Amino acid sequence: MGRLTILCGLLFLLCNLKPGICSAADQLKGKLDGRVLELDESNFDSAISSFSYILVDFYAPWCGHCKRLSPQLDKAAPILAGLKDPIVIAKLDADKFTTLARKYEIDGYPTLKLFIHGVPVDYRGPRKPDLLVHYLKKFVAPDVSILGSDSAISDFVEAADTEFPIYLGFGLNETVISYLAIKYKQKAWFSVAKDFSEDAMVLYDFDKVPALVVLHPSYNEQSTFYGPFEDEFLGDFIKQNLLPLAVPMNQETLSQLGFDDRKIVLTIMEDANEEKSQKLIKLLKAAASANRDLVFGYVGVKQWEEFADAFGANKNKKFPKLIIWNGDEEYFSVIGYESLDEEDQGSQISRFLEGYREGRTEKKMIEGPSFKDHMMSTIGIGAVVIFVFLVALLMLIRSLCKDDDEPRGADTRRDIDHDDSSDGESSDTEHEARKKED
Template identity: 35%
Template sequence: MRFPSRSALLATAATAATLAGVACAHDTSDVINLSKDSFKSVVDPEPLILVEFFAPWCGHCKALAPHYEESATALLKESPPIKIAKVDCTVEEDLCASQDIQGYPTLKVFRNGTPAEYTGPRKADGIISYMKKQALPSLSKVSAAELADFKTKDRVVAVAYLPEQSSHLSTFSKVADKHRDAYVFGHVADAEAAKAAGVTPPAVVLYRSFDEPEIKYTGPIDDEEGLEDFLKAQSVPLVDEVGPENFMTYAEAGIPLAYYFTEVNGANKDADLKAIRETAQKYRGKVNFVWIDADKFVNHAKSLNLAGESWPAFAIQDIQGGQKFPLEKLGSDAGKAIASFVEDFVGGKLVASIKSEPIQEQTGPVHVLVADEFDKIVYDDKKDVLVEFYAPWCGHCKKLAPTWDTLGERYASIKDKITIAKMDATTNDIPPSAGFQVQSFPTIKFKPAGGREWLDFNGDRTIEGFVEFISLNAKNDVKVDPSAVNSTAAKTEAEQHEKPKHEEVSSAPALCARSPR
């Protein structure tokens, strides 16, 4: 299991839910089944409805199913009730195509027939919380009588205490509109209500179900960026255990994430976490801190370039930048070592760790690319470059291999103009210079000569498909005859077209991709 840049632990959640879900079957369902004939009549009249587009064979869909059922039952009890529906895309292919469904499960929030992407969690409590937020206006007017209940609407509730005509209200409203999916926002205009809450307007207060329950914003209320930074910094606990259910909160915070890997019953765990809290407080808003079950998520440790053999250990992940900073040996004073390491990280003194296989002698038609030579090979201005990023265990990568070798042979005589390459993305990190991270296998990208922009290949995975794509996008004259295809590649391609292909995508949210064309 790999934890990719944007979500990681969600893939683990899918596995766990698949195992646990068999005990959660229901004889009846509160989830509405939609077809091409019923879709518009059910969805369009609803002010708010959540629709899942799924495939029965998809493992991530199976993992979601018990949480989706639980959410449907709970949300029907809301006032007004919120409906949840689903569409089987193996049956309703035209309907799913019209909704531009690219992977399974895809969830969309519809408001009177108008869709928007669902960006929330995939566990029941997260789905319920997300949809309850969607049912609220982006900014709720809160009376004195409603205030006590409103402050507990969610784990994080932001309330602005402002007069009705306050010039600050416009800025707060903009922030609420932009972040309504993540937080609940309220506006209290009643001066007596503010007084009863112990607040002197103008003010913004964050109410939380963790750490200090009330945090007052101390910056200018008309500073939109300042308000957003305050929300991001204060919306997560100072130090919390991270798992599948809350990883996206950290992934979407936009700041680096520091992990303390420990055994759940580790001898020094409590003392180390106490010391880490001091460091976390010092760098709040710059780095988020979590602890993680090292035995359960050992593969995540390895993905952060920790050896995964000795605990405790520490690592910082720049999720947005795709960089990793492992600290393998904490010594006798883990708190002191971590504090020093984080200080160097924030000060820009650390060099990111890039995992790489040794540079290999090239003997075949396809260049075997590794991280340590990435820039040298792919940013050779004289050459166009087509790279397959693969995983050895990926079935679709294995099926593509003969075709990829044949493609290399087609261009072998003009290697001075074009490089056909492949890179094992499980044993090599994609360097930051690439500007992207690999989220699924195989990922195929093309870089035209003389530039640094990468193009995604989404066409037919055949010799003809690759040759046509290259001829359209290459800067060099790299024309070849695609018609001569060896028997191995032809057989493989025929097999690929005989039955649907389903890729397991390890990004967040976890998806099963539709069949390549």
């Protein structure tokens, strides 16, 4: 009894000397009910050490971007807390607790850092609640999951986020794909099945091992690779299957295409949801299977008019329209096959590709400000700030070279900063904080 009394006394003394240690346990309720934890200097270290995964929002109360991000994190918090491996969301007033802000090199607001077993990693992914959840689930997953039975394979596929392709290795050693799994960790799920039955072979449609099966649950697509399992061939298969056979063009897929150096066969339709358009999409998938050196994408004018108009859809009303796009400011039409007729579209697609490969093309340029505006929004405000800074720097150098009495670079910079503020906020301090906004 005496020992118990001593232990209780020591625990009471420890909690009074280091209140943050006890408060972390108390705040565990915040993790369970999905609330965003409020951190300060007294409980920050204990909270970081208490949770395997904790995403911390370093914010400033006066920051407009921080105010807009806060409700997004509130929505994502309960979903992330309910995962098999929970991810806690917390926030710290970095403008008030400057010692912690300096420790973690916070130089703008909001800054998000994911602490994985206490080790901070910069989070630069999406910030909308659903996309943030998708991204973080991949962020904390193993590079390669090891599966030991049919039920483990089924559970893995079911638990994986359908926004990403799923690679299942059968009869493979994990070391074969580990390097590529690390390289593409944030873009796909990777696993190796150590034990499986013939039923699994039938279910995932492969007839020999080793085999690497890739699933695209969102698009109901599947492909199988039997080797050779060498870096070049394996790498090409994984990279080419990160996207579905026919890619619907939208904000998210367009940003993904920025990491792919293949030319894009872009089909512009009047309405991608029409029955005749769906039949055409099936033909595009078949063409994509036979032409893996190209990406096949499509867009409906009704779904994304601004993007389609950048390729002259407003001038040529004859749809479907086919072009070859390099992902930049140039695209090519194939002479004689600018659009498809209603009949035998599969043959017309083949002749279009043949004309492109033989060089029977006409180069054109992207038109209209809407496309450039979109590209700005895709690459993020950070790139815009860098561009503005470089322009201001060049103007300053020019003014100094002219040996003017009064340099105009600083005034020009202030004017540009004022114009660049999309929210009409004139605070110089908040403008600097926006450099961290993606």
